[in-house]
Amino acid sequence: MKLLFFSAPLHRENLASRALFGTSYALLRSRLCVLCVNYVLLAAVAPLSAVALEQDFSGYVGLEYRNFLSQPSDPRQQGDNLSLSIEPEYYSEWDNGRQSFTFKPFARLDQGDAERSHWDIREMMWVKAANDWELHAGVGKVFWGVTEVVHLVDIVNQTDLVEDFYLNERLGQPMLNLILIRDWGTLDLFVLPGFRERTFPGVKGRPRSIPWVDTSQAVYESSQGKRHVDYAARWSQTLGDWDLGVSYFNGTSREPRFTLGSSGGEAVYIPNYDLIRQYSTDIQATLDAWLLKFEAYYRRGQGPAYYASTGGIEYSFYGVFESNADLGILVEYMYDERGDRAPTPFQNDYFIGTRLTLNDEQSSELLGGIVRDFRYNRYYFLLEASRRLGDDWKLSVNALSFARPPITDPGYSFRNDNYLQLELQYYF
Secondary structure, three states: OOOOOOOOOOOOOOOOOOOHHHHHHHHHHHHHHHHHHHHHHHHHHHHHHHOOOEEEEEEEEEEEEEEEOOOOOOOOOOOOEEEEEEEEEEEEEEOOOOEEEEEEEEEEEEOOOOOOOEEEEEEEEEEEEOOOEEEEEEEEOOOOOOOOOOOOOOOOOOEEOOOOOOOOOEOOEEEEEEEEEEOOEEEEEEEEEOOOOOEOOOOOOOOOOOOOEOHHHOEEOOOOHHHOEEEEEEEEEEEOOEEEEEEEEEEEOOOOEEEEEEEOOEEEEEEEEOEEEEEEEEEEEEEOOEEEEEEEEEEEOOOOOEEEEEEEEEEEEEOHHHOOOEEEEEEEEEEEOOHHHOOOOOOEEEEEEEEEEOOOOOOOEEEEEEEEEOOOOEEEEEEEEEEEEOOOEEEEEEEEEOOOOOOOOHHHHHOOOOEEEEEEEEEO
8 A cells, every 4th residue: 555646856857878889789688688588488388288287267357436525626637437447367387387377467448537548468477486496587566565655665566556546556567587595595686678667647637746747758867768678686584573675676767756847838747767776675573463564775866875764563453352353553654865855755754554354254354544744744544445245246445535735745736636436346
Protein backbone atom coordinates (compact mmCIF):
# COMPACT_ATOMS: atom_id res chain seq x y z
CA MET A 1 0.00 0.00 0.00
CA LYS A 2 1.30 3.42 -1.00
CA LEU A 3 0.00 6.83 -1.79
CA LEU A 4 1.29 9.04 -4.57
CA PHE A 5 1.42 12.58 -5.63
CA PHE A 6 4.47 14.65 -6.18
CA SER A 7 6.06 18.00 -5.91
CA ALA A 8 7.72 19.25 -9.07
CA PRO A 9 11.14 20.79 -8.44
CA LEU A 10 12.29 22.67 -11.53
CA HIS A 11 15.73 22.00 -12.95
CA ARG A 12 17.49 23.10 -16.13
CA GLU A 13 18.80 20.29 -18.25
CA ASN A 14 22.48 20.41 -19.12
CA LEU A 15 23.12 17.04 -20.72
CA ALA A 16 26.63 16.40 -21.95
CA SER A 17 26.98 15.20 -25.51
CA ARG A 18 28.12 11.61 -26.00
CA ALA A 19 31.04 10.51 -28.14
CA LEU A 20 30.04 8.66 -31.29
CA PHE A 21 32.02 5.56 -30.39
CA GLY A 22 30.58 5.42 -26.88
CA THR A 23 27.01 5.78 -28.18
CA SER A 24 27.48 3.10 -30.83
CA TYR A 25 29.05 0.70 -28.35
CA ALA A 26 26.29 1.23 -25.79
CA LEU A 27 23.59 0.72 -28.45
CA LEU A 28 25.23 -2.50 -29.59
CA ARG A 29 25.51 -3.71 -26.00
CA SER A 30 21.83 -2.98 -25.39
CA ARG A 31 20.73 -4.90 -28.49
CA LEU A 32 22.96 -7.85 -27.65
CA CYS A 33 21.44 -8.08 -24.16
CA VAL A 34 17.91 -8.08 -25.59
CA LEU A 35 18.89 -10.75 -28.11
CA CYS A 36 20.42 -12.88 -25.34
CA VAL A 37 17.24 -12.77 -23.30
CA ASN A 38 15.12 -13.65 -26.35
CA TYR A 39 17.46 -16.46 -27.40
CA VAL A 40 17.47 -18.10 -23.96
CA LEU A 41 13.68 -17.84 -23.73
CA LEU A 42 13.07 -19.26 -27.22
CA ALA A 43 15.64 -22.02 -26.71
CA ALA A 44 13.75 -23.14 -23.61
CA VAL A 45 10.24 -22.89 -25.04
CA ALA A 46 10.89 -24.33 -28.50
CA PRO A 47 11.14 -28.01 -27.45
CA LEU A 48 8.00 -27.94 -25.29
CA SER A 49 5.93 -29.75 -27.90
CA ALA A 50 8.22 -32.78 -27.56
CA VAL A 51 7.90 -33.26 -23.79
CA ALA A 52 5.14 -34.02 -21.33
CA LEU A 53 3.89 -30.82 -19.74
CA GLU A 54 2.02 -30.07 -16.57
CA GLN A 55 -0.12 -27.07 -17.46
CA ASP A 56 -2.51 -24.72 -15.71
CA PHE A 57 -4.63 -21.83 -16.94
CA SER A 58 -6.11 -19.32 -14.47
CA GLY A 59 -6.69 -15.61 -13.98
CA TYR A 60 -9.44 -13.10 -13.32
CA VAL A 61 -11.80 -10.59 -14.91
CA GLY A 62 -12.67 -7.49 -12.90
CA LEU A 63 -15.22 -4.68 -13.01
CA GLU A 64 -14.21 -1.49 -11.16
CA TYR A 65 -16.25 1.58 -10.20
CA ARG A 66 -14.84 4.81 -8.76
CA ASN A 67 -17.16 7.29 -7.10
CA PHE A 68 -15.69 10.77 -6.54
CA LEU A 69 -17.27 12.79 -3.78
CA SER A 70 -16.66 16.25 -5.31
CA GLN A 71 -16.49 17.92 -8.69
CA PRO A 72 -13.00 17.77 -10.28
CA SER A 73 -10.56 20.68 -9.96
CA ASP A 74 -10.10 20.62 -13.76
CA PRO A 75 -13.44 20.48 -15.66
CA ARG A 76 -11.85 18.26 -18.32
CA GLN A 77 -11.39 15.46 -15.80
CA GLN A 78 -13.74 12.48 -15.80
CA GLY A 79 -16.18 12.18 -12.92
CA ASP A 80 -17.39 8.81 -11.65
CA ASN A 81 -15.75 6.09 -13.68
CA LEU A 82 -16.15 2.46 -14.78
CA SER A 83 -13.41 0.19 -16.08
CA LEU A 84 -12.95 -3.45 -17.02
CA SER A 85 -9.74 -5.46 -16.48
CA ILE A 86 -8.50 -8.95 -17.30
CA GLU A 87 -5.34 -10.81 -16.25
CA PRO A 88 -5.13 -14.43 -17.49
CA GLU A 89 -2.17 -16.63 -16.53
CA TYR A 90 -0.71 -19.67 -18.27
CA TYR A 91 1.77 -21.84 -16.36
CA SER A 92 3.56 -25.00 -17.43
CA GLU A 93 6.44 -27.05 -16.03
CA TRP A 94 8.50 -29.98 -17.26
CA ASP A 95 11.83 -31.69 -16.70
CA ASN A 96 10.55 -33.03 -13.36
CA GLY A 97 9.69 -29.50 -12.25
CA ARG A 98 13.18 -28.14 -12.93
CA GLN A 99 11.94 -25.94 -15.80
CA SER A 100 8.82 -23.82 -16.04
CA PHE A 101 7.22 -21.13 -18.18
CA THR A 102 4.72 -18.45 -17.09
CA PHE A 103 2.79 -16.05 -19.30
CA LYS A 104 0.65 -13.38 -17.63
CA PRO A 105 -0.71 -10.50 -19.77
CA PHE A 106 -2.88 -7.71 -18.38
CA ALA A 107 -5.33 -5.28 -19.99
CA ARG A 108 -7.73 -2.58 -18.79
CA LEU A 109 -10.44 -0.69 -20.67
CA ASP A 110 -11.30 2.58 -18.92
CA GLN A 111 -14.42 4.65 -19.49
CA GLY A 112 -12.88 8.10 -19.09
CA ASP A 113 -9.08 8.13 -19.35
CA ALA A 114 -7.45 6.96 -22.58
CA GLU A 115 -4.10 6.68 -20.77
CA ARG A 116 -5.62 4.19 -18.31
CA SER A 117 -6.90 2.01 -21.15
CA HIS A 118 -3.71 0.03 -21.58
CA TRP A 119 -2.19 -3.42 -21.71
CA ASP A 120 1.04 -4.93 -20.48
CA ILE A 121 2.90 -8.22 -20.22
CA ARG A 122 3.27 -8.61 -16.47
CA GLU A 123 5.23 -11.83 -16.83
CA MET A 124 6.59 -14.00 -19.65
CA MET A 125 9.29 -15.95 -17.87
CA TRP A 126 11.25 -19.15 -18.39
CA VAL A 127 12.85 -20.58 -15.23
CA LYS A 128 15.57 -23.23 -15.01
CA ALA A 129 16.14 -24.46 -11.45
CA ALA A 130 18.91 -26.57 -9.92
CA ASN A 131 19.87 -27.39 -6.35
CA ASP A 132 21.89 -24.25 -5.70
CA TRP A 133 21.05 -21.90 -8.57
CA GLU A 134 18.20 -20.64 -10.76
CA LEU A 135 18.13 -18.84 -14.10
CA HIS A 136 15.17 -16.59 -15.01
CA ALA A 137 14.89 -15.15 -18.53
CA GLY A 138 12.13 -13.07 -20.12
CA VAL A 139 9.77 -10.49 -18.64
CA GLY A 140 9.04 -10.56 -14.94
CA LYS A 141 8.34 -8.78 -11.67
CA VAL A 142 10.62 -8.64 -8.63
CA PHE A 143 9.68 -7.19 -5.26
CA TRP A 144 12.16 -5.84 -2.70
CA GLY A 145 11.14 -4.28 0.60
CA VAL A 146 9.48 -4.81 3.97
CA THR A 147 7.59 -1.62 4.92
CA GLU A 148 3.90 -0.90 4.37
CA VAL A 149 3.58 2.61 2.94
CA VAL A 150 6.76 3.33 0.96
CA HIS A 151 8.93 0.61 -0.61
CA LEU A 152 12.10 2.62 -1.09
CA VAL A 153 14.36 -0.20 -2.21
CA ASP A 154 11.90 -1.74 -4.72
CA ILE A 155 13.54 -0.48 -7.91
CA VAL A 156 13.70 -3.25 -10.53
CA ASN A 157 10.17 -2.79 -11.92
CA GLN A 158 8.54 0.44 -13.00
CA THR A 159 5.36 1.69 -11.29
CA ASP A 160 2.08 1.35 -13.20
CA LEU A 161 0.54 4.50 -11.74
CA VAL A 162 -2.61 4.59 -13.89
CA GLU A 163 -3.46 1.15 -12.60
CA ASP A 164 -3.05 1.81 -8.90
CA PHE A 165 -2.83 5.19 -7.15
CA TYR A 166 -1.25 3.43 -4.13
CA LEU A 167 1.84 2.50 -6.21
CA ASN A 168 1.43 -1.23 -5.60
CA GLU A 169 1.23 -2.27 -9.27
CA ARG A 170 4.32 -2.73 -11.41
CA LEU A 171 4.98 -3.03 -15.13
CA GLY A 172 6.73 -6.13 -16.42
CA GLN A 173 10.51 -5.69 -16.84
CA PRO A 174 12.69 -7.53 -19.40
CA MET A 175 15.40 -9.26 -17.42
CA LEU A 176 18.03 -11.95 -17.17
CA ASN A 177 18.25 -13.03 -13.51
CA LEU A 178 20.79 -15.50 -12.12
CA ILE A 179 20.14 -16.63 -8.54
CA LEU A 180 22.93 -18.27 -6.55
CA ILE A 181 21.77 -20.11 -3.40
CA ARG A 182 24.56 -20.60 -0.89
CA ASP A 183 25.02 -21.16 2.84
CA TRP A 184 26.19 -17.55 3.19
CA GLY A 185 23.01 -16.22 1.58
CA THR A 186 21.18 -15.81 -1.71
CA LEU A 187 22.72 -13.65 -4.42
CA ASP A 188 20.54 -12.26 -7.24
CA LEU A 189 22.30 -10.84 -10.31
CA PHE A 190 20.25 -8.89 -12.87
CA VAL A 191 20.75 -7.62 -16.40
CA LEU A 192 17.83 -5.34 -17.28
CA PRO A 193 17.64 -4.46 -21.00
CA GLY A 194 14.93 -2.01 -22.00
CA PHE A 195 13.52 0.75 -19.81
CA ARG A 196 9.80 1.13 -19.00
CA GLU A 197 8.47 4.66 -18.48
CA ARG A 198 6.16 5.33 -15.56
CA THR A 199 2.51 5.58 -16.59
CA PHE A 200 0.54 8.72 -15.66
CA PRO A 201 -3.14 9.69 -16.00
CA GLY A 202 -4.07 11.71 -19.07
CA VAL A 203 -5.89 15.04 -19.24
CA LYS A 204 -9.23 13.37 -18.41
CA GLY A 205 -7.72 11.11 -15.74
CA ARG A 206 -8.56 11.38 -12.07
CA PRO A 207 -6.97 11.67 -9.62
CA ARG A 208 -4.06 13.43 -11.30
CA SER A 209 -1.71 16.36 -10.79
CA ILE A 210 -2.34 19.89 -12.04
CA PRO A 211 -0.52 20.56 -14.36
CA TRP A 212 -0.80 17.07 -15.84
CA VAL A 213 2.22 14.96 -16.82
CA ASP A 214 3.02 14.91 -20.55
CA THR A 215 4.80 11.57 -21.07
CA SER A 216 5.35 12.28 -24.77
CA GLN A 217 8.04 14.82 -23.83
CA ALA A 218 10.01 12.52 -21.50
CA VAL A 219 13.72 13.39 -21.23
CA TYR A 220 16.54 10.92 -20.63
CA GLU A 221 20.01 11.61 -19.30
CA SER A 222 21.32 8.63 -21.26
CA SER A 223 21.68 9.16 -25.00
CA GLN A 224 20.35 5.60 -25.39
CA GLY A 225 16.99 6.54 -23.86
CA LYS A 226 14.82 3.45 -23.33
CA ARG A 227 17.54 1.20 -24.78
CA HIS A 228 19.90 1.75 -21.86
CA VAL A 229 20.90 -1.50 -20.13
CA ASP A 230 20.64 -1.44 -16.33
CA TYR A 231 22.28 -3.73 -13.79
CA ALA A 232 21.28 -4.76 -10.28
CA ALA A 233 22.40 -7.14 -7.56
CA ARG A 234 20.95 -8.21 -4.22
CA TRP A 235 22.22 -10.32 -1.34
CA SER A 236 19.69 -11.65 1.18
CA GLN A 237 19.96 -13.90 4.20
CA THR A 238 17.95 -14.99 7.24
CA LEU A 239 19.83 -15.01 10.54
CA GLY A 240 17.58 -16.27 13.30
CA ASP A 241 14.73 -13.77 13.69
CA TRP A 242 16.29 -11.31 11.25
CA ASP A 243 15.77 -11.06 7.48
CA LEU A 244 18.52 -8.98 5.86
CA GLY A 245 18.92 -7.58 2.36
CA VAL A 246 21.59 -5.46 0.68
CA SER A 247 21.07 -4.23 -2.89
CA TYR A 248 22.81 -2.29 -5.65
CA PHE A 249 21.30 -0.69 -8.76
CA ASN A 250 23.05 1.04 -11.67
CA GLY A 251 20.90 2.46 -14.44
CA THR A 252 17.95 4.70 -15.28
CA SER A 253 15.92 5.78 -12.26
CA ARG A 254 12.37 4.45 -12.15
CA GLU A 255 11.38 7.59 -10.23
CA PRO A 256 11.42 10.63 -12.57
CA ARG A 257 12.12 14.23 -11.69
CA PHE A 258 9.70 16.78 -13.09
CA THR A 259 10.43 20.00 -14.93
CA LEU A 260 7.90 22.53 -16.13
CA GLY A 261 7.15 22.70 -19.86
CA SER A 262 4.25 23.36 -22.19
CA SER A 263 1.95 21.46 -24.54
CA GLY A 264 -0.33 23.40 -26.87
CA GLY A 265 0.26 26.54 -24.83
CA GLU A 266 -0.70 24.78 -21.59
CA ALA A 267 1.69 24.23 -18.69
CA VAL A 268 2.62 20.57 -18.16
CA TYR A 269 5.07 18.55 -16.10
CA ILE A 270 7.79 16.78 -18.09
CA PRO A 271 9.29 13.59 -16.60
CA ASN A 272 13.10 13.46 -16.53
CA TYR A 273 14.78 10.07 -16.16
CA ASP A 274 18.28 10.35 -14.71
CA LEU A 275 21.07 7.80 -14.50
CA ILE A 276 21.63 6.79 -10.88
CA ARG A 277 23.60 4.49 -8.63
CA GLN A 278 21.68 3.30 -5.61
CA TYR A 279 22.96 1.40 -2.56
CA SER A 280 20.19 0.12 -0.31
CA THR A 281 19.28 -2.16 2.55
CA ASP A 282 16.10 -3.63 4.02
CA ILE A 283 15.82 -5.31 7.40
CA GLN A 284 12.95 -7.06 9.17
CA ALA A 285 12.95 -8.71 12.58
CA THR A 286 10.16 -11.03 13.77
CA LEU A 287 10.13 -10.97 17.57
CA ASP A 288 7.06 -12.83 18.85
CA ALA A 289 4.11 -10.48 18.14
CA TRP A 290 6.42 -7.66 16.99
CA LEU A 291 7.64 -6.88 13.49
CA LEU A 292 10.48 -4.35 13.18
CA LYS A 293 10.93 -2.95 9.68
CA PHE A 294 13.52 -0.68 8.06
CA GLU A 295 14.46 0.38 4.53
CA ALA A 296 17.03 2.95 3.38
CA TYR A 297 19.07 3.90 0.35
CA TYR A 298 21.90 6.21 -0.63
CA ARG A 299 21.58 7.49 -4.20
CA ARG A 300 23.96 9.29 -6.54
CA GLY A 301 22.36 11.04 -9.52
CA GLN A 302 19.30 13.28 -9.70
CA GLY A 303 21.38 16.19 -8.46
CA PRO A 304 23.48 16.07 -5.27
CA ALA A 305 23.81 12.67 -3.60
CA TYR A 306 21.22 12.07 -0.90
CA TYR A 307 19.67 9.40 1.30
CA ALA A 308 16.13 8.38 2.21
CA SER A 309 14.76 5.98 4.79
CA THR A 310 11.58 4.54 6.22
CA GLY A 311 10.89 2.22 9.10
CA GLY A 312 8.50 1.28 11.82
CA ILE A 313 6.84 -1.41 13.88
CA GLU A 314 3.83 -3.68 13.64
CA TYR A 315 2.35 -5.36 16.71
CA SER A 316 -0.29 -8.09 16.36
CA PHE A 317 -3.00 -9.13 18.80
CA TYR A 318 -3.94 -12.73 18.01
CA GLY A 319 -7.42 -14.13 18.57
CA VAL A 320 -8.99 -10.80 19.54
CA PHE A 321 -12.38 -10.93 21.30
CA GLU A 322 -11.99 -14.72 21.63
CA SER A 323 -12.30 -15.16 17.86
CA ASN A 324 -10.05 -16.28 15.00
CA ALA A 325 -9.35 -12.66 14.06
CA ASP A 326 -5.94 -10.97 14.34
CA LEU A 327 -5.54 -7.23 14.83
CA GLY A 328 -2.31 -5.45 13.96
CA ILE A 329 -1.20 -1.92 14.88
CA LEU A 330 1.22 -0.27 12.43
CA VAL A 331 3.42 2.80 12.90
CA GLU A 332 5.93 3.96 10.25
CA TYR A 333 8.02 7.05 9.63
CA MET A 334 9.26 8.26 6.21
CA TYR A 335 12.14 10.65 5.53
CA ASP A 336 13.78 12.04 2.36
CA GLU A 337 16.86 14.25 2.68
CA ARG A 338 15.85 16.27 -0.41
CA GLY A 339 12.89 17.83 1.37
CA ASP A 340 10.81 20.02 -0.95
CA ARG A 341 13.03 19.06 -3.92
CA ALA A 342 11.87 15.43 -3.76
CA PRO A 343 9.30 14.22 -6.36
CA THR A 344 7.49 12.40 -3.55
CA PRO A 345 5.22 13.58 -0.73
CA PHE A 346 7.07 11.49 1.85
CA GLN A 347 9.88 13.80 2.98
CA ASN A 348 8.90 13.94 6.66
CA ASP A 349 5.74 11.92 7.31
CA TYR A 350 4.39 9.24 9.61
CA PHE A 351 1.71 6.59 9.20
CA ILE A 352 -0.55 5.12 11.89
CA GLY A 353 -2.87 2.33 10.90
CA THR A 354 -4.51 -0.95 11.77
CA ARG A 355 -4.80 -4.26 9.96
CA LEU A 356 -7.69 -6.64 10.70
CA THR A 357 -7.51 -10.22 9.41
CA LEU A 358 -10.56 -12.33 10.21
CA ASN A 359 -8.89 -15.64 9.19
CA ASP A 360 -12.25 -16.87 7.88
CA GLU A 361 -13.13 -18.95 4.82
CA GLN A 362 -13.77 -15.75 2.86
CA SER A 363 -10.22 -14.37 3.54
CA SER A 364 -11.69 -11.11 4.86
CA GLU A 365 -9.10 -8.35 5.43
CA LEU A 366 -9.10 -4.64 6.23
CA LEU A 367 -6.34 -2.04 6.39
CA GLY A 368 -7.00 1.54 7.41
CA GLY A 369 -4.84 4.43 8.51
CA ILE A 370 -3.75 8.05 8.48
CA VAL A 371 -0.68 9.62 6.91
CA ARG A 372 0.39 12.95 8.43
CA ASP A 373 2.91 15.29 6.83
CA PHE A 374 4.96 17.37 9.28
CA ARG A 375 6.04 19.87 6.59
CA TYR A 376 2.55 20.92 5.49
CA ASN A 377 0.54 19.69 8.49
CA ARG A 378 -1.74 17.68 6.22
CA TYR A 379 -3.56 14.40 6.72
CA TYR A 380 -4.59 11.62 4.35
CA PHE A 381 -7.07 8.93 5.29
CA LEU A 382 -7.09 5.57 3.54
CA LEU A 383 -8.96 2.29 3.63
CA GLU A 384 -8.42 -1.04 1.85
CA ALA A 385 -10.71 -4.03 2.40
CA SER A 386 -11.40 -7.28 0.55
CA ARG A 387 -13.53 -10.42 0.95
CA ARG A 388 -14.11 -13.51 -1.15
CA LEU A 389 -17.67 -14.24 -2.27
CA GLY A 390 -18.07 -17.96 -2.75
CA ASP A 391 -15.31 -19.86 -4.49
CA ASP A 392 -14.80 -17.67 -7.57
CA TRP A 393 -15.61 -14.05 -6.68
CA LYS A 394 -13.81 -11.34 -4.71
CA LEU A 395 -15.05 -7.90 -3.65
CA SER A 396 -12.54 -5.13 -2.86
CA VAL A 397 -13.22 -1.68 -1.39
CA ASN A 398 -10.70 1.18 -1.41
CA ALA A 399 -11.25 4.70 -0.09
CA LEU A 400 -8.97 7.74 -0.03
CA SER A 401 -9.43 11.22 1.41
CA PHE A 402 -6.95 14.09 1.08
CA ALA A 403 -8.47 16.12 3.93
CA ARG A 404 -8.19 19.54 2.22
CA PRO A 405 -4.43 20.10 1.90
CA PRO A 406 -3.22 23.73 2.09
CA ILE A 407 -2.59 25.66 -1.14
CA THR A 408 1.18 25.56 -0.51
CA ASP A 409 1.10 21.76 -0.45
CA PRO A 410 2.34 19.96 -3.60
CA GLY A 411 -0.69 17.69 -3.14
CA TYR A 412 -3.13 20.58 -3.45
CA SER A 413 -4.04 19.30 -6.95
CA PHE A 414 -5.88 16.40 -5.32
CA ARG A 415 -8.00 18.42 -2.88
CA ASN A 416 -11.26 17.47 -4.64
CA ASP A 417 -10.31 13.90 -5.54
CA ASN A 418 -11.61 12.00 -2.49
CA TYR A 419 -13.06 8.75 -3.79
CA LEU A 420 -14.59 5.39 -2.99
CA GLN A 421 -13.63 2.48 -5.25
CA LEU A 422 -15.45 -0.85 -5.59
CA GLU A 423 -14.05 -3.75 -7.62
CA LEU A 424 -15.68 -7.12 -8.26
CA GLN A 425 -13.38 -9.82 -9.64
CA TYR A 426 -14.22 -13.24 -11.03
CA TYR A 427 -11.40 -15.81 -10.77
CA PHE A 428 -11.23 -18.75 -13.16
